[in-house]
Amino acid sequence: MRSPRVSTVFGGAFALWGLGVGLLRLHDNSYLTHVATGRLILAHGVPTTDPYTFTAHGRPWVVESWLASVLFGVVERAAGGHGLQVLHAALGAGLGALAWVLTRPARQLPGRIVAAGGLLAVGSGYWTSRPLLIALVLFGALIAMTETGRGSPWLLVPLMWVWVNVHGSWPLALVYLVVRIAGRRADGAALERLPRLLGATAGGVVLGAANPLGLRLLDYPLTVLTHHQAFAHVAEWQSPTFSDPVNGAFLAAVLLAVVLLVARRGSIEDVLVTVVFAAAALEASRNVPVAALVVTPVLARGLTGLGQLDGTRRGLLPAAGLGALAVLGAAMVAGAVHRPAYDLSAYPVSEVSWMQRHGLVPGRVATPDYVGNYLEFRFGARARAFVDDRVDVFPPAVERDYGVLLDGHEGWQAVLARYGVAAVLWPRSEPLAGLVAEDPRWSVRVRDRHWIVAVRVALTTSGAH
Numbered sequence: 001m002r003s004p005r006v007s008t009v010f011g012g013a014f015a016l017w018g019l020g021v022g023l024l025r026l027h028d029n030s031y032l033t034h035v036a037t038g039r040l041i042l043a044h045g046v047p048t049t050d051p052y053t054f055t056a057h058g059r060p061w062v063v064e065s066w067l068a069s070v071l072f073g074v075v076e077r078a079a080g081g082h083g084l085q086v087l088h089a090a091l092g093a094g095l096g097a098l099a100w101v102l103t104r105p106a107r108q109l110p111g112r113i114v115a116a117g118g119l120l121a122v123g124s125g126y127w128t129s130r131p132l133l134i135a136l137v138l139f140g141a142l143i144a145m146t147e148t149g150r151g152s153p154w155l156l157v158p159l160m161w162v163w164v165n166v167h168g169s170w171p172l173a174l175v176y177l178v179v180r181i182a183g184r185r186a187d188g189a190a191l192e193r194l195p196r197l198l199g200a201t202a203g204g205v206v207l208g209a210a211n212p213l214g215l216r217l218l219d220y221p222l223t224v225l226t227h228h229q230a231f232a233h234v235a236e237w238q239s240p241t242f243s244d245p246v247n248g249a250f251l252a253a254v255l256l257a258v259v260l261l262v263a264r265r266g267s268i269e270d271v272l273v274t275v276v277f278a279a280a281a282l283e284a285s286r287n288v289p290v291a292a293l294v295v296t297p298v299l300a301r302g303l304t305g306l307g308q309l310d311g312t313r314r315g316l317l318p319a320a321g322l323g324a325l326a327v328l329g330a331a332m333v334a335g336a337v338h339r340p341a342y343d344l345s346a347y348p349v350s351e352v353s354w355m356q357r358h359g360l361v362p363g364r365v366a367t368p369d370y371v372g373n374y375l376e377f378r379f380g381a382r383a384r385a386f387v388d389d390r391v392d393v394f395p396p397a398v399e400r401d402y403g404v405l406l407d408g409h410e411g412w413q414a415v416l417a418r419y420g421v422a423a424v425l426w427p428r429s430e431p432l433a434g435l436v437a438e439d440p441r442w443s444v445r446v447r448d449r450h451w452i453v454a455v456r457v458a459l460t461t462s463g464a465h
Helices: 006-022 029-044 066-102 109-126 131-148 153-166 171-187 194-207 216-226 245-263 268-283 285-302 316-336 349-357 369-382 396-407 412-418 431-438
Strands: 423-427 442-447 451-456
Touching: 006 066, 006 109, 006 316, 029 066, 029 369, 066 109, 066 131, 066 153, 066 285, 066 316, 109 245, 109 285, 131 153, 131 171, 131 194, 131 285, 153 194, 153 216, 171 194, 171 268, 245 268, 245 285, 268 285, 349 369, 349 423, 349 442, 349 451, 396 412, 396 431, 423 431, 431 442, 431 451
Parallel strands: none
Antiparallel strands: 423 451, 442 451
16 A cells, blocks of 8 residues: 555645534534424425424425435434534535645645635635535535546536535536636637536436425525525625635635736636636625635646645655544544534523523514524424524515514514514614613513513513523
């Protein structure tokens, strides 16, 4: 057996970085609902209507990430929250390894390290525990196949079936390949196997219709267009703030790639994929990790020739380095599973417990959307949440009324009355908390550092917190 190359050790180090990102405690609000949905699917099958809220109960719901939820449900049933944490860590490690593969065009180690470091810096903030992370692994594999020329195009058929069924971002694969074909034609270069990759990708998308939801799953990406106003209020659909270090790292990588494309007269193909995906990232922050994957090999090509070390040397030292990385990774996993798997510090855990003891939850309680996700995680189909972050499920009237509560606008009392809200659980730092506290029709029963619980006067229960 041949000893590993020095470059392999660096790839292992970036995989370890991804592992560390993935081992962060689970906290994402959307993920909580995905886990709850996984439990629901395992018990009753894939739901087709909303089972969680009292404002949209029974309305059609396309569970776009049903397969991811099933995976989460199976892993949780077998290994609990720590199993989900290790799954997330494995996906992060896979992305870290793919990051290193995507930097091969740089050839020398310094250029590869710069390009991969930029991607991992972005991933440190964006590789959260969501089905999107699975989609990013699949997209990274597609980009690697396109860049390296390795792997049968037929592999994209099952890959795309999985992508269609785990996350609604699958059209990005088609866009990526179409843009590359257009750019290569503009360069006057041979298309090589790009058409075959596109054909296999399209075939996988068509096969994706073989699922419990049928063709409705293929229609789901249109939801972004038909619900664009509702999505506009969601943070991840807003333009990124570049004062944030993670977004700043992405912007730096894109600008460096553009400078190198101009200075080295890069291909039109690279220019097009950079411009198209960077523009998508500027439009919505959820596209930043996607664009970072696409830009990485472009940046690596621009960094070709940086330094002299190519990392091809083999020997005992690289083998020892890989061994040390493996030991460190095992220690990181062991440490993580000895700590709580979830970080629920952002959620009103004790407040909900108080409300449960006093018969207020599950019930008609007004909460912010992310608290709705937590209620679904905690109570499942009994949650009776006001809203959650599945904005495509709710009627426009509910979205407008929720906006009134969020902003503390005039008419908030009418909104609460319209939905028969019996209690309000709201962050003290937001306007509605103060309005409810000052209104004689409501009695504040819990007031702590971060939250208030207010109950309609006619429904006031004994006890305080």
